[in-house]
Amino acid sequence: MEPISIAMISDFFHPAVGGVENHIYMLSANLIRKGHKVIVITHSHQPDRVGIRWLLPSLKVYYIPFLPIASSATLPNFFTSLPYLRTILLREHIHLIHAHASLSSIGHEGILHSHLMGIRTVFTDHSLFGFDDAASILTNKLMVGTLKNVDAVICVSHTGRENTVLRGELFERNEDDPNVLELRKSVYVIPNSLIxxxxxxxxxxxxxxxxxxxxxxxxxxxxxxxxxxxxxxxxxxxxxxxxxxxxxxxxxxxxxxxxxxxxxxxxxxxxxxxxxxxxxxxxxxxxxxxxxxxxxxxxxxxxxxxxxxxxxxxxxxxxxxxxxxxxxxxxxxxxxxxxxxxxxxxxxxxxxxxxxxxxxxxxxxxxYNWEDVATRTEKVYETVLKSRQMELMERIHRTMDLGPFAGIIYTIILLVDCIFFLFLEWWIPRDSLHYVHHHWDKEVFKELVEEAEEAEKLAGGSSSS
Incomplete structure (x- = not known):
């Protein structure tokens, strides 16, 4: 597969500790080793952790200034993240975003905004949710609106796949008979892993x-x-x-x-x-x-x-x-x-x-090994990039299928998002963005490390003499 630029987007990332955070980091590290460019976009986790940070091995992390409301999750706002995400995704030349976790508001917003820039989308669900309590009902409805327009969905288990398919209503109308619903083919199972x-x-x-x-x-x-x-x-x-x-x-x-x-x-x-x-x-x-x-x-x-x-x-x-x-x-x-x-x-x-x-x-x-997980995820990326991209009218029709109440609300959000995006294109034109043309060069970094180790040895030898 040709190297591509990938943006992992989630509210849950280091320095917070958990299964989703570790999954994103390990998957990113192994994709980098395979030659891809990977960045992570998350919210600020501490008062002083805002802006850009680097993690080994050459993983750039954008901590945008949004504060969490509970359990590291930010408040769903739909529009305020667009200026940040548009600037980051364009300047980093991103081809595909990979959002993680159902409770990650910024992940849902990344999927909403990315289609405006021709960027393909993948979503990974890491948890199981019910259908009868208030939190699950609201989360599921938010996820249905997001997954209507996502290019592919990855689940970490077959049970999780069944749960996500039902919660996200991942069905499509049969082309021959519109009254028949079929399971979407772009739903995959790739398990978690460990070192x-x-x-x-x-x-x-x-x-x-x-x-x-x-x-x-x-x-x-x-x-x-x-x-x-x-x-x-x-x-x-x-x-x-x-x-x-x-x-x-x-x-x-x-x-x-x-x-x-x-x-x-x-x-x-x-x-x-x-x-x-x-x-x-x-x-x-x-x-x-x-x-x-x-x-x-x-x-x-x-x-x-x-x-x-x-x-x-x-x-x-x-x-x-x-x-x-x-x-x-x-x-x-x-x-x-x-x-x-x-x-x-x-x-x-x-x-x-x-x-x-x-x-x-x-x-x-x-x-279990992370290299296998990265290889299987690569194949999903490749399938998504080769597939046909949805047009705006198709996205509107899909969104209206949410129902007479939710469908209208989500369609209004989608249209307002398009208008806001056009405003940003006029207000902050792409020509004025500071694009990233140079990334972390692993060979240069290796040379610098070797030089530092050599200098340390020489310093140690001179001090001992």
Whole structure:
């Protein structure tokens, strides 16, 4: 594939830490290694982190001055981001934008604006959402309006694909019979991944004590209520079992109350928020990893734990059954009694020596790698760039299909966006933009690093003499 210029757009990126942030960074780094130009556009995460920053390996990040309202997400505003995105996308000669996460307002806005400049669009959905609560209804309606005009959609699991197709109404009318709806062909499944070398198992000395590790954001959808209910009972059933719980969130107070109530301070350790670089050190303390999520599109934490050699116990929800072979994981219903059954089964497997951490790590290495993810994503990009681009009238017709109420609102937004774009073309003509003609030269950077290392050696030699 010929090198192209790609803009990753999302509210969720470093210095914030999470699965979406890590996915964007690792995918960008591997696309850069394949010869593509990649930039990231996100909002300012700290008062002093505004403007342009560089991350290795030669990843340029634009932090535009928008403040988040909750959980690193910005307020949907549709139009105020257009001046920023137009300038960045034009001056960087972007061919394709790749937006990430359903809750990322700036990602949705990037898809809305990009068609005005002839830039192709791809969207990756990382989460599962319901259909009956207020937050899901609003998020789904916003996503439907966006995905009506996106060129391709990527999901991280087959379960996530089904969820996204239904939430985003990714159907098209049959050309022969307009009353028949067909699934859009431009919906793909590319799983998440990890760097296996960063999660090498550590050989623990023989011990009768079995430690269960729980690492997650302490929020309702992560099933913390199930952990609160089952942990005391497991401790009572197995005197040789301890817990290490990592993470922070609104449910922390309930874990603290449970530990106090049952006098388990010496058996349930709460280590607080864990930085990504310290995840392995926490996982290495355990033999079993417990996941009690109520909804999960992929579950990268499960994959990291299995790669670190832990036997996994998880609720059978979302895309979790797609991650690991059945002999590396025990499933449970998201119910108290069934979780206790699955944990008991896992304890027996570990005690009997039926789980080999080193072999589990070697198997994970063959299942997942970022280079494969980047290659598959490249093929999606190539398909999108070769496909026919939608005209404005086609976009309007697609948007009107949202319904008599939402369709009219979104169509007005689309038309106002076009008028605002024409105004910007007059007010800030393209000829006045400062275009980027030079990018990070890896060969020059390598030479500078070698020169710096040589100078450091000479300085060290002269000081010693």
């Amino acid at each position: 296996a070398e960063q999660f090498k198992p550590s050989i623990q000395p023989p011990s009768d004590t079995i430690t269960i590790v729980f690492l997650s954001r302490l929020a309702y959808r992560k099933g913390i209520d199930l952990l609160v209910a089952t942990a005391p009972r497991i401790c009572a059933m197995f005197p040789n079992v301890n817990f290490v719980v990592g993470g922070d969130g609104p449910k922390l107070i309930e874990l603290l109350q449970m530990r106090e109530k049952h006098l388990l301070q010496d058996r349930i350790e709460l280590v607080g928020s864990v930085r990504h670089k310290d995840v392995l050190s926490v996982l290495s303390r355990g033999a079993i990893y417990l996941n009690t999520s109520l909804t999960e599109s992929f579950g990268i934490a499960i994959l990291e734990a299995a790669c670190a050699g832990l036997y996994v116990v998880s609720t059978r929800v979302g895309g979790v059954p797609e991650i690991l072979p059945e002999d590396m994981i025990s499933f449970a219903k998201p119910e108290e009694e069934d979780i206790i059954r699955a944990v008991s089964e896992a304890i027996k497997i570990v005690q009997d020596g039926k789980h080999d951490p080193i072999r589990a790590h070697e198997r994970i290495k063959t299942f």
